[in-house]
Amino acid sequence: MSTLSKPRVFLVDDHALIRAGIRAELSHDVEIVGEADEVTAAIEMIIERTPDVVLLDVHMPDGGGLAVIQGVGAHDASVKFLALSVSDAAEDVIAIVRAGARGYVTKNIEGPELVEAILRTAAGDAVFSRRLAGFVLDAFITSGDQPASRPSLDPELDQLTTREIEVLRLIARGYTYKEIALQLDIANKTVESHVSAVLRKLQLSNRYQLTNWATERRLL
Amino acid sequence: MLGGVCGGLARRLGVETGSVRLLALVSVLLLGAGVPLYIALWVGVTRRGESESIWHRTSTDKREKEILFVVTIAAITLLIALQTLGLHALGVFLWLMTLSALGALVMWRGCSDSERDHLREILSAVIAKSSAGSDKWQSVALRTGGGVIMALWGMSLLSRVGNESGAALYVLVGAGALVAGLFILFAPWWIRTIRDLSFERRARVRAQDRADMAAHVHDSVMQTLSLIQRAANDPNEVTRLARLQERDLRSWLANPEAFGTSSSAPTTLRQSALAIEREVEDNYGVGVDVVVVGDCALDDAVTALVAAGREATVNAAKWSGASNISLYIEAEPSEVSMFIRDQGHGFDPDEVPSDRQGIRRSIHERMTRHGGSAVIRSSLDSGTEVELRLPVPSRAR
Numbered sequence: 001m002s003t004l005s006k007p008r009v010f011l012v013d014d015h016a017l018i019r020a021g022i023r024a025e026l027s028h029d030v031e032i033v034g035e036a037d038e039v040t041a042a043i044e045m046i047i048e049r050t051p052d053v054v055l056l057d058v059h060m061p062d063g064g065g066l067a068v069i070q071g072v073g074a075h076d077a078s079v080k081f082l083a084l085s086v087s088d089a090a091e092d093v094i095a096i097v098r099a100g101a102r103g104y105v106t107k108n109i110e111g112p113e114l115v116e117a118i119l120r121t122a123a124g125d126a127v128f129s130r131r132l133a134g135f136v137l138d139a140f141i142t143s144g145d146q147p148a149s150r151p152s153l154d155p156e157l158d159q160l161t162t163r164e165i166e167v168l169r170l171i172a173r174g175y176t177y178k179e180i181a182l183q184l185d186i187a188n189k190t191v192e193s194h195v196s197a198v199l200r201k202l203q204l205s206n207r208y209q210l211t212n213w214a215t216e217r218r219l220l
Numbered sequence: 221m222l223g224g225v226c227g228g229l230a231r232r233l234g235v236e237t238g239s240v241r242l243l244a245l246v247s248v249l250l251l252g253a254g255v256p257l258y259i260a261l262w263v264g265v266t267r268r269g270e271s272e273s274i275w276h277r278t279s280t281d282k283r284e285k286e287i288l289f290v291v292t293i294a295a296i297t298l299l300i301a302l303q304t305l306g307l308h309a310l311g312v313f314l315w316l317m318t319l320s321a322l323g324a325l326v327m328w329r330g331c332s333d334s335e336r337d338h339l340r341e342i343l344s345a346v347i348a349k350s351s352a353g354s355d356k357w358q359s360v361a362l363r364t365g366g367g368v369i370m371a372l373w374g375m376s377l378l379s380r381v382g383n384e385s386g387a388a389l390y391v392l393v394g395a396g397a398l399v400a401g402l403f404i405l406f407a408p409w410w411i412r413t414i415r416d417l418s419f420e421r422r423a424r425v426r427a428q429d430r431a432d433m434a435a436h437v438h439d440s441v442m443q444t445l446s447l448i449q450r451a452a453n454d455p456n457e458v459t460r461l462a463r464l465q466e467r468d469l470r471s472w473l474a475n476p477e478a479f480g481t482s483s484s485a486p487t488t489l490r491q492s493a494l495a496i497e498r499e500v501e502d503n504y505g506v507g508v509d510v511v512v513v514g515d516c517a518l519d520d521a522v523t524a525l526v527a528a529g530r531e532a533t534v535n536a537a538k539w540s541g542a543s544n545i546s547l548y549i550e551a552e553p554s555e556v557s558m559f560i561r562d563q564g565h566g567f568d569p570d571e572v573p574s575d576r577q578g579i580r581r582s583i584h585e586r587m588t589r590h591g592g593s594a595v596i597r598s599s600l601d602s603g604t605e606v607e608l609r610l611p612v613p614s615r616a617r
Contacts, residue, residue, distance in 0.1 A: 086466075130546060134511035137550070141513075172511050173559040173605070174546030 007122035010051035011035035012042040012068055013084070014060045018107065022055065022084075025111035030118055039063055043071035046079060052122045056101065058085035058092050069099045082121045093135055098203050103127025125192045126199035133171035136202055141165060157205040160198065167194045259323035263330070274330040284329050292322055363404055370401030440468050456505050463501050489556065490515045492526045493549050496533055500545070504537035507544040514551035516612075521590040522556060525610045528586045528594065532560040532606040540564030540604060554612055561605040566598035583608075 009030045013019050014037045023032055033051050036042035039062045046054055046068070054072070058065040065083055072079050081101040085092060086108075093104050102121045105114065106129065117127045128136075140160045160168070163184075170180045177195075181188045244258060263274045279285060295318050331339065374397030444465040451457040471494075486492040490512045497508040516522060529547070536545045542564030549558045583606070587594040592610035 130509060130511050130548070134513050134548070137513040141552075169548075169550070172513070172550075173548045174509075174561040174563070179602070 006031045007052040007118060008033045009118060010046055010049060010054045012054060012060075012065070013057035014038060015057075018057070022114075026115060026118070029115040039067045039071070042068050046072050047075050050076065050079065052080065053118050054079055054081045055118070056081050056083050058083050058096055065096055065101070066099050069096070069101060073100055080121050080124070082117060082127060093132055094202075097132070097199070100203070102199065103129075104132050105129050106131070126195045128168070128171050128195055128198070130172050130174060133168045136198060137165070137168050137172060139207060157201050158207050160201065164194050164198050167191060168198060171195075259320050259327065263323055263326050274327055277330040287329065288322070288326060291325060295322060363408070367401045367405035370397050370404060372401070374398030374401055436472060441465060460502070460505050463507060467498065467501070486518070488515050488517055489522060489526070489549060489551055492518065493547060496526070496530045496547065499530070500533050500537050504534070506537040506542070508533060508537075508547055509544055510547045510549070512549045516551040516556060521592070521610055524586050524590045525556060525558060525592060525608055528583045528608055529558045529560060531583050532608070536560055536562040536564070536604060536606075540566075542603065556610045556612060558608040559605060561603065563603040566600050566602065566604045568598070568600065
């Protein structure tokens with residue numbers, strides 16, 4: 001993708017109303033290359049049209065967003081997914097991010113924020129909402145001495161660095177990346193690389209809290 | 221029930237079907253004498269709606285006759301052989317059973333197609349088939365054969381009791397073998413019945429869940445939707461209602477069992493944060509977005525922190541003009557902190573009106589009284605953030 005052209009976006013959501021709403025909000029800033037309302041059609045069309053970003057509903061019949069990520073990922077690992085849901089249930093967030101989504105936003109996100117999140121996803125960066133940042137902090141630091149469910153090959157995956165924790169806290173407090181860069185006196189790019197590192201840890205870590213999230217914590 | 225013999229007999233004799241059935245049952249229990257009689261009637265009497273009886277059909281077919289002859293000879297030979305091996309006491313019973321078995325053979329060979337379907341149904345319902353259609357005939361035959369042999373052996377052992385020494389052992393082994401044989405014969409049917417039952421129970425639970433869901437959707441979502449339609453001209457009210465419903469559904473999804481019981485006073489930090497969210501959203505029509513990391517119980521100091529945080533949130537809702545307030549709370553082992561941030565129009569802390577000065581003090585003073593601190597950062601273009609920190613005295617958490 002050249003930086004000048006609009007990102008090519010594909011919509012997957014089983015609610016026509018939501019698709020229409022998103023389409024209306026985004027049409028100025030991105031190019032919508034297609035939409036699908038169920039898993040099988042979505043996988044086929046995404047593989048065929050190779051969008052830059054797939055905006056993906058988490059909750060759908062026949063396996064939901066997770067099934068789409070897995071189905072497309074088997075053919076083409078380069079497609080980037082941004083999950084979109086009304087739910088903030090922890091098990092959904094963690095499951096979809098661990099399956100490979102670059103980020104997670106809720107459906108009540110405002111138009112400009114959604115555009116920013118899509119641009120960021122297209123550029124290969126991670127998109128962390130306040131809540132997702134909160135989840136990660138909860139999983140990685142509040143029960144710091146909990147063991148991993150399986151021994152990690154790379155113990156660093158199970159730990160966040162001090163800087164990463166600082167960045168996550170600021171996200172959870174409602175700061176934008178730019179404000180975070182200002183606050184910590186670091187470059188914008190550096191903030192982004194910290195967040196991407198956290199995403200990688202979130203996807204690969206074997207921490208007990210992540211692998212057993214669903215049973216461990218059913219609240220908020 | 222099986223072959224319709226009782227029903228037919230009752231109709232012919234002009235008595236009730238039930239009493240004929242009872243009579244048949246008694247005759248079966250009397251050493252099984254009823255079984256061959258029943259089968260004989262089944263074979264010998266023409267079925268209603270058909271032109272000839274099973275016996276008639278079998279006896280007019282040359283090949284069927286040959287088969288019957290050979291099998292009968294083989295059975296009698298086997299019986300005599302068994303009797304010489306010392307199964308005297310079983311004699312009458314065994315003869316009757318053999319007769320019945322022969323009758324059953326005739327029945328199977330000679331019955332009409334519709335009757336055969338009926339028989340097949342009875343067979344698969346009663347015996348030796350664990351699940352419909354999935355069993356190979358070899359395994360069915362093996363099981364049936366094994367079961368019958370076990371049961372016969374058990375009975376033969378039991379029949380010797382009293383003639384020989386060591387009777388108790390025979391009783392034990394015999395009864396065991398009998399039970400084992402019956403178990404092998406009937407276990408699949410029994411298991412299937414139980415499985416069907418548990419399946420039914422699961423289906424009932426699912427239906428129950430559905431009903432609960434429907435009730436909840438009706439009570440809350442439908443009501444809200446109709447309220448929204450009525451308030452369609454008032455965007456603030458619509459937003460408020462939608463938020464209310466969203467919060468309601470979220471808490472129901474997160475914990476359906478505890479739903480509706482949460483109206484009592486909060487006992488943890490997390491619960492109080494949600495209480496602030498509820499209160500401010502309902503009273504000021506401003507969204508409060510709560511993120512909580514960790515949790516802890518409410519003691520005096522934490523309660524003061526929550527009160528200060530509530531004050532700051534209400535301030536932001538009243539004065540900032542922002543439509544959303546971010547509330548972030550983190551409970552660490554050494555410190556509990558709370559951040560209230562809005563992106564509305566901030567203020568210059570040096571030029572605050574006197575009444576807000578007071579509120580600021582109440583936040584500050586509350587915090588310092590419990591050993592914590594409050595910092596208020598505000599600028600005209602990027603909104604306001606209130607930072608509350610409360611160190612936790614070293615205690616077991």
